[in-house]
Amino acid sequence: MKIALAQCNPIVGDIAGNTARMADCIDRAAAGGADLVVFGELSVVGYPPRDLLRKERFIADTQRAVDALARRCTRVAALVGYVRSTPEAQGRPLQNVAGLLQNGRVAHVHVKTLLPTYDVFDETRYFQPGPPPRCFELHGVRIGLSICEDLWDAEALGRALYGQDPIELLVGDGAQVIVNMAASPFQVGKGQLREDLFRRRARRTRLPVIYVNQVGGNDELVFDGASCVVGPEGQVLARAATFQEDLVVVDLDGGVQGGPAPAGDMAQLSAALKLGLRDYVRKCGFSSVVLGLSGGIDSAVVAVLAADALGPENVVGISMPSRYSSDHSQSDADDLARRLGIRCPRIAIEPMHRAFEAALGQALAEGNREIADENIQARIRGAVVMAFSNAFAHMPLATGNKSELSTGYCTLYGDMVGGLAPIGDVYKTQVFRLAQHLNVEAGHERINRSIITKPPSAELKPNQVDQDKLPPYDLLDAILERYIEGDQTGEQIASAGFDGEVVRRVVRMVDAAEYKRKQAAPVLKVTARAFGTGRRVPIAQRYVSVGGF
């Protein structure tokens, strides 16, 4: 049997556009001799549709589009992902389903059984899990169909629902092949994690596993694709591309058919951020971006990512020197812009800074003027970036990293302005590694050495460096990762060998900055726990995450 893995990049809610691309895949797969074309989860509507699912007409529009696609499936069968109303009132009103389109109609439906409701996922908000799953037969082969989480090792949930893991139910129903249709978001290292899972599943069931994932960026999520076929002994038989659309026809009896080898962490990160940035900008209807270019490493990395994602002609990096800016900041920014071929207008903020000082000097005399003054500079820069955005319809990019967002070492409405924060889930130590990788990737020094080697500074007062207020970044990031990704308590972190006083200070900074993150731009998720949809912490709360050890 020949199966086509159709790895598509849908736009959420663009039912007409998505199904037009799917129809094209079906035709190409049929021409390539495929018996079955497999798409990703919710491929008709794009994942995640979120509260668009509340619109009654959205569900009706989806059904019409599926019926139209089905009429196209005469020579070849297709498995497409969509959403439908739950038959009869039983629990929640919708189901996340995969439909077999064959001979002009929907011939079989699998309803997703395990509904992820953690991290960025909210599936029980919308969906009712399906009944115990059954196989269907195609050209004499019994195919066990699953949707994303159905295949993951969710023993406890599976047992709670069905007394058994849903894949085991399919095996019990005589499955000869397991198909998994997914919308599995990227995080660094997740490709390996998934292939390990498929190998384990294949070996345990002694069946081949066919995995088709969505590709592309949707808001904060980046889907890496990396669809693949794993044989019953756990060997990878075929791989689709990563971070781009692909259509791969695999002969299930054809042995190892190859595909791109998995890339290293930094190469994955670079590709994911470029794809996420490009898709967010374009799917929002923009074609160009603007950002502040400080001469520091964060804005340099974002500028490189944007130039690669959208073309250097579509990137404007504004240099906004102040009275505290060092000479190297300006020369580094100019130099970077030249190397990348992006425009770099210069707007000195001194006149606005002086105007604010004169207007506010007396009114703020009794208050903390230093902190107000630092933030005013950042906010003037934010307003300048936004003025360019307003005047020229460039999407503004926030250049802050995860270490800053974690600790609140950033100014709300200042350096935090932007429609997207491309590196908001990348710790500072990783930003350094990424900068070096981007140079290696290009084969020359796009980000000049002095940007990479100088000590990080916000330059909001004389001789300021980040380490005046923050622990050294390698130490800080190690603590942050344990606290944010690992949900460890202060005590647990300290007992792993970190200085208790430093841990206490870091944890308090993170807790106190929740209100800033509430109003931050969407962050491209590349770790197990990013700020945004996947992390829901109250702002007005008093839990003491770090005790008096």
Add this chain to the structure above:
Amino acid sequence: MKIALAQCNPIVGDIAGNTARMADCIDRAAAGGADLVVFGELSVVGYPPRDLLRKERFIADTQRAVDALARRCTRVAALVGYVRSTPEAQGRPLQNVAGLLQNGRVAHVHVKTLLPTYDVFDETRYFQPGPPPRCFELHGVRIGLSICEDLWDAEALGRALYGQDPIELLVGDGAQVIVNMAASPFQVGKGQLREDLFRRRARRTRLPVIYVNQVGGNDELVFDGASCVVGPEGQVLARAATFQEDLVVVDLDGGVQGGPAPAGDMAQLSAALKLGLRDYVRKCGFSSVVLGLSGGIDSAVVAVLAADALGPENVVGISMPSRYSSDHSQSDADDLARRLGIRCPRIAIEPMHRAFEAALGQALAEGNREIADENIQARIRGAVVMAFSNAFAHMPLATGNKSELSTGYCTLYGDMVGGLAPIGDVYKTQVFRLAQHLNVEAGHERINRSIITKPPSAELKPNQVDQDKLPPYDLLDAILERYIEGDQTGEQIASAGFDGEVVRRVVRMVDAAEYKRKQAAPVLKVTARAFGTGRRVPIAQRYVSVGGF
């Protein structure tokens, strides 16, 4: 049997503080002769704890606090709400439970069965539903215990889980009284909705219903309390206070015992916004606020709410006239400040405005300078408000209303700045009604007539009024309510008699402003659908919510 309704205002995560207040209630109820003290849902940890539940120690801390409270329950029994680990691995790791504390120990546990996962609720993100519920006996009375949603009419969900509604299961188990421990957020009119539900439930089961709700503001949610007892014929026997803590001891055999009559819509709205504002500010550790005072009705209403919530001495309203400000704007702002007794410093924005114009004039010459210039003025004002906040540790308040947030008729990082948007869920037409109510409530004209009667204007260019860009507010708000609260499509709204062209324009404005709302301050929820946690719409999406009718 005498039952104490303990209506408390917890701080989320403040386990020590919450249980200290609960211990005090237990002692007072015992002194008042109560047999049983009933608290609200998750009363030990505060509702909603959200991802604090991911912290392992949080669950352990909670259990210790419950055990300590139990040791206090010797003379009187108590029903307290908390979270515990799910016994054995079955589904999700936690349970939302109510424990009967009696004779120094936890004598009975009810596990919540129906887990709301819609609107602002995410309970299946954390919790596994309980087994079919059973009654417990106290002084010879069989008590059927339920937690919030367990009692609501969720037939479909109940049937899907247990084959039956959980309350019917308790009745079948011999319940003589139904107790409901809740954390039910306020929305205008919800008090009536709830009492109707309790009446229906009481009549159908022929049992008394005892309802205890949390009170107070937690982030965007305001809990109104309004705990009550309804007799088996559906008559309201007793009511606790609304919008404040209360401890009411009710004799179940004592007939009608009274309590405050339900208030009108505007009185509810006024009380809810003041409580939500006060609690958010204080629970975040602030005592004072700052806002821009434009002389318009929105900032006037927010100033009144803040003055009442925190005391006029804790409110600073900055007047920030520009070259386009009318004379009446300044005099109205000054006049309002005098009437309220709040400080009203004046910072003219002209010098900053000129500085930006000079700095950006050439760079923006080829672009849309008008839109950039309007936004720059709003952003200068935002930066001034934030400078006061930074210098004096006042929490900034955003003064925008729901009509503006819906249509994007507001400036991100400009008038949208703030730690909280107190009237962000109040449509403009309701803001007018609220302003009038606030005057009636006070018995004199705190908001002077000219503020209420003049045509709304952003005053960002000469002779500008809101209706240059927006339909008349009564028409706009009616369309918005159908689209946002009602999830109606453009076609449905138009077919209800609204002009198709206007509907199309409004729907497009709402869809296009999603990115602004993503970065908006938390909004106090007072309607069935507020912007924030309860509405999750993708930003990069292409669903056409309004067709070519």
